[in-house]
Amino acid sequence: MMATEKTHIAVRNLRLCTKDCLCLYVCPTGASDTENSIIDPEKCIGCGECAAACPSGAISLVPLSYPPQQAKSETVLAPAFAMAREKAHTEQLARALAASAEDEGTGRLGAAFARATRLVAEDLLRESGYMLPQSKNTHDLLRALVTAPPSEDFPAAAAERLLELIPENDAAEDAAVDATANAVEDTATDAAAGAPPATCTYRCLMCGAVFDVPEGETPVCPACGAGEDYLELIVG
Secondary structure, three states, X not given: OOXXXXXXXXXXXXXXXXXXOHHHHHOOOOOOOOOOOOOOOOOOOOOOHHHHHOOOOOEEEEEOOOOOOXXXXXXXXXXXXXXXXXXXXXXXXXXHHHHHOOOHHHHHHHHHHHHHHHHHHHHHHHHHHHOOOOOHHHHHHHHHHHHOOOOOOOOHHHHXXXXXXXXXXXXXXXXXXXXXXXXXXXXXXHHHOOOOOOXXXXXXXXXXXXXXXXXXXXXXXXXXXXXXHHEEEEEO
């Protein structure tokens, strides 16, 4: 059986973990047996045995590479942003009510209403293209916040670190589309000249990357390491 490249890793939700420790017995590499209860991402091979054995559902498999953010049309974005602004204004009013309340009950009601409206506003913004940390919208927002922090206690260093750790997949998708177009054009040019293509072009179904592989060689995605089962032959 051909070994495939790792595409997922296991993560443990410490709040759900009930210390049954079945994961320790089924993990083939010992990745789940750590001092800090965090599954070792280097040892984990993404087999999913620990997630299947966990009786409390505390372990999940997460992909190493995420797809680009789904594009939203302006007809969807405009009303969503308008509603989000309205909810933000309502939250400010509710906070003012809570702060000026003369009795505890009114103060608690104002605080609860402020929290509820914020949750709705956050959902609206996530659905407007800020749900995925790898989206261009999210990266642009983080860069803007780092450049002009909204408050003195804004964690600019943490935002910069997120930008370093999480790649912008929208940019990768654009590059993949350009690469595909170039590959198709080059192949057509070679065919017109009577020269057979010396390479095969593949698209990675995991990360969207497009790349060439010499004919006869086993293809492996150079971006995420996905194996042949996760690759689509485009030209060849």
